[in-house]
Amino acid sequence: MKYHFSKKEKITLVIFIVFFLGLQSYLSATNSFISDSLAKAFQINSIQNGYESTTYPGSSLDPDLKLHPVTFIIQNQNKLKSVFSTTFAFIYAKLFFFLTVKQMIYMNVLFLLLSVLCLKGFGKVDINISILVITTSVVLCQVIDLSEVPFTLFLVCFVYSLWTMAIENQNTNLLIVSVCFSVLFSLFRLELLIFSGLLFVLSSLRLITLKKRKEIVFLTITFLIPVSFFFLWNDTEYGHPLGIRYLFNYTEEHYFAKNNRLLNLQKILLTGFSDQGFKFGFFLISPYFLYPFYRFRDSLYSIRKQNPIHYHLTLFILYPILVGLSAPNDGITISARYVLFAVVPMIFIISHFWTELQNDKVFKILIIISILVNLIILRILKESFKMIKKTNQIYESLNADLWIFYDTNISSTAGIHLLKQPAISFRNFTNETKFNSLVSLIQSQKLKKIYVFDFSKNVPNAYMNVKRKMELSSDEFQKLLQTKKYSCKQYAELKFIGYRECNYSP
Numbered sequence: 008m009k010y011h012f013s014k015k016e017k018i019t020l021v022i023f024i025v026f027f028l029g030l031q032s033y034l035s036a037t038n039s040f041i042s043d044s045l046a047k048a049f050q051i052n053s054i055q056n057g058y059e060s061t062t063y064p065g066s067s068l069d070p071d072l073k074l075h076p077v078t079f080i081i082q083n084q085n086k087l088k089s090v091f092s093t094t095f096a097f098i099y100a101k102l103f104f105f106l107t108v109k110q111m112i113y114m115n116v117l118f119l120l121l122s123v124l125c126l127k128g129f130g131k132v133d134i135n136i137s138i139l140v141i142t143t144s145v146v147l148c149q150v151i152d153l154s155e156v157p158f159t160l161f162l163v164c165f166v167y168s169l170w171t172m173a174i175e176n177q178n179t180n181l182l183i184v185s186v187c188f189s190v191l192f193s194l195f196r197l198e199l200l201i202f203s204g205l206l207f208v209l210s211s212l213r214l215i216t217l218k219k220r221k222e223i224v225f226l227t228i229t230f231l232i233p234v235s236f237f238f239l240w241n242d243t244e245y246g247h248p249l250g251i252r253y254l255f256n257y258t259e260e261h262y263f264a265k266n267n268r269l270l271n272l273q274k275i276l277l278t279g280f281s282d283q284g285f286k287f288g289f290f291l292i293s294p295y296f297l298y299p300f301y302r303f304r305d306s307l308y309s310i311r312k313q314n315p316i317h318y319h320l321t322l323f324i325l326y327p328i329l330v331g332l333s334a335p336n337d338g339i340t341i342s343a344r345y346v347l348f349a350v351v352p353m354i355f356i357i358s359h360f361w362t363e364l365q366n367d368k369v370f371k372i373l374i375i376i377s378i379l380v381n382l383i384i385l386r387i388l389k390e391s392f393k394m395i396k397k398t399n400q401i402y403e404s405l406n407a408d409l410w411i412f413y414d415t416n417i418s419s420t421a422g423i424h425l426l427k428q429p430a431i432s433f434r435n436f437t438n439e440t441k442f443n444s445l446v447s448l449i450q451s452q453k454l455k456k457i458y459v460f461d462f463s464k465n466v467p468n469a470y471m472n473v474k475r476k477m478e479l480s481s482d483e484f485q486k487l488l489q490t491k492k493y494s495c496k497q498y499a500e501l502k503f504i505g506y507r508e509c510n511y512s513p
Contacts, residue, residue, distance in 0.1 A: 016134050020120065023138050027116045031151055034389050037109045038396040039152040040422040046079035047096060047153050048108040048423055050089040054100035061087040065409065065429040068448045074431040076410075076418035083251055084244070090255040093244070094194040095155035108153060108423065115150050118157035122164040129168030132358045137164075140357065143377040144293040144350050145343040148384045156347065159195040163202070166192065167351050170206060174213060174315045179222045183229050186210050190233035197252050198330045200237070202348060203230075205325055209318050256335035272331035275342045289327060289343035292380050295373035296353055302367065303360055316359050319352040326352075341384070394502070395422065401501050402428075407508070408454035413461040413479065420504070429454075436487060437476045446491045455511040457493065459484075463500045479505055 012020075040048050053062045060072075061080050068074070072082040079090045089096070103111050119141060126132040141147065150157045166189045173182035189203035207230045214223045238248035245251040273279060277288040290297055300307065307320055327346040334345045357364060364370045398420045410430035412418035418425070418432050435441040449457070461479040477484050480498040488495050488509050495509040 019134055019138065020123070023123075023142075024116055024120065026142075027119065028113060030385070031112060031115070034151060034385065035392045035396050036112050036151050038399055038422065039112075039388075039392050040108070041395055041419045042078055043091065044153040045419055045422060045425075046077050046089045047091050047155070049077055049080060049426065050091060050093070050096040051100045051108055051111070051153075052426055054096055055104065059086060061089060062426055063087055064425070064427060065431045067452060068409070068429070068431055068445065074433055076412055076415060076421070076425055076430045076432040078415040078419050079255070081251075081255060083254070084246060088245075088251055090252050092155050092195045095158060098158065112151075112153050115154070115157040118161040119150060122157075122161045125161065125165040125168050126354060129165070130171050130355065130358075132168075132354055133361060136358050136361055137354055139374070140293075140350055140354050143295075143374060143381060145287075145289060145341065145347050146350055147381055148341060148388060149344050149347055151388065155195050159192065159199070160348070160351075162192050162195070163189075163199070163348050163351050167206075167355075170210075171315060171319075171355060174318055177217065179214065179217075179219060182210050182213070183222070183226050186226065187229045187233055190230065190237060193237055194240075196348075197250065198333075198345060199348065200234075201329050201333070202322075202326055205322050205329075209321060213318075268332050271334055271337045272328065274337040275331040275334060275345055276327055279337065279342070285340075286337060286342040287340065287380070287384060289346050289349070292343055292384070293350075293377045295370055295377055298367075298370055298373055299356055299360055299364070302363070302370075316356065319355045319359070323349055323352040323356065340387075395420065397502060398422075398504065399424065401504060405458050405506070405508075407456040407458045409449065409457045411457060411459045413459075413475065414473075417460055417462050417504070434475070436484065442487075450491075450511075453511075457509045457511075458506055459495075459509060460504060460506045463503045463505045465500070466503045479507060 049062050053060070056062070061075070063069070063072075063075055065074070065076070066072070066087075072085075072087050075081075075087055080087055081090065082088075099111055099114075103114060106114070122141070123134055123137045126137045127134055146156070146160065150160070166185050169181060170185035170189070172178065173180075173185055186203065186206050189206050190200070193200040193203060207226070210226055211223055214226060241250040242248045245254060247254050270279070273288075274286045275288060276290055278291045279286040279288070307316065327349045330346045338345050399422050402421050402424050408429065410418075410421070410425075410428055412421075412430065412432045413434050415432045418430060421428070421430065431445075433445060459479060461475070462473070464478075464480065477487070484507070485495045485498075492511060492513050493509040494512045495507045498505065498507050500506075
């Protein structure tokens with residue numbers, strides 16, 4: 008692989024790096040630790056510190072490991088584990104050992120840059136095309152905070168570029184190697200098992216066309232070996248061949264896949280509404296992805312001769328559909344994130360027709376629409392991160408021996424403060440047995456100052472404004488802790504947080 012950069016390409020890469028780092032700083036991405044990214048931060052921190060189980064400062068109050076305050080951290084195989092990729096967390100923890108999780112966010116640009124270079128070096132894709140797609144698709148909003156997406160995108164771009172090179176040059180050995188490696192990337196994102204399966208099927212069809220029977224057998228063996236390893240490792244580590252994410256999404260305790268699959272698919276690919284709000288679907292964020300299907304319909308749908316573009320087209324169509332139909336939910340707000348890696352074959356499709364597209368007025372208009380949609384999403388992220396930053400500042404002033412959160416939805420707003428602050432998520436205040444057991448542990452450890460948190464009752468979002476059997480703001484709650492010798496101050500609210508300070512008074 009040889010790189011020959013023109014002066015214009017070098018300037019483009021520098022502008023891209025500066026733009027991305029500037030965007031992260033503008034959005035205050037270092038304050039974005041909530042939900043997914045918070046669980047990943049805990050996971051990385053645990054590995055950095057050599058813990059066998061996920062970091063849990065409040066573990067002494069929770070012998071059954073049921074009250075961890077972070078969403079997506081659950082008990083599995085008698086340990087606390089994140090439902091996200093252990094492989095990703097291990098690589099980040101070791102690769103960036105001397106960096107804090109806040110600083111690791113800025114390493115995202117490194118892997119985006121490597122993605123662009125792989126596409127150019129192996130896939131012969133113009134730098135302008137790959138940067139255009141990255142900055143005008145769902146990729147942009149998914150690589151701002153702490154995530155496995157940048158690193159995994161780099162790996163997918165690398166292996167897919169090799170696979171494309173093998174198809175174009177009829178290099179059977181390279182074809183087999185690329186398919187084999189693609190399976191291992193499922194250790195980072197479970198949906199990539201579908202991606203690698205499609206590569207295997209398309210590669211098999213390619214070899215059948217070339218009448219290479221021995222190579223088909225070899226391809227099948229080298230595909231099944233990493234698949235078997237993937238299943239065996241998951242089963243050993245998590246107790247299920249598809250891993251902890253599957254257990255979290257599909258077991259009875261954490262069952263998410265309750266919605267209509269076709270409706271989920273529609274929201275993921277296009278758009279829709281739900282209790283959590285408006286959905287930004289894959290083709291809503293990047294409508295120009297649809298244009299080549301119309302503009303070059305005659306050549307795209309013609310299968311009279313073998314052409315690599317048909318492989319890209321097949322993968323681009325089938326992958327989003329299969330992922331969308333198998334997804335556990337509609338992706339919360341940014342629904343397109345589940346099918347994010349479909350952008351890679353689309354980059355090759357656009358590259359194939361770039362000469363015609365770059366001067367096409369309709370294509371340019373659709374690009375502008377995509378930029379506007381992404382600006383809306385980034386604006387939403389900016390407001391979200393701004394709210395998280397303000398919320399973190401509130402928590403900074405509320406030092407205590409223990410934080411108790413009514414559920415993990417509110418506790419996630421505390422961000423990485425939870426890495427050091429003893430905290431639990433507990434909602435069973437009306438359950439006498441569980442409440443008494445918790446209080447006994449608190450008293451045995453002589454914890455004197457406690458804060459109890461819930462969402463403010465002024466929060467308009469129904470997802471947050473949940474009715475409790477015993478409200479934090481009620482007199483009953485105050486009296487309940489009073490019976491346990493904890494005197495609670497008046498209920499107060501700051502922003503969207505409601506809280507009480509309770510002090511031990513024997």
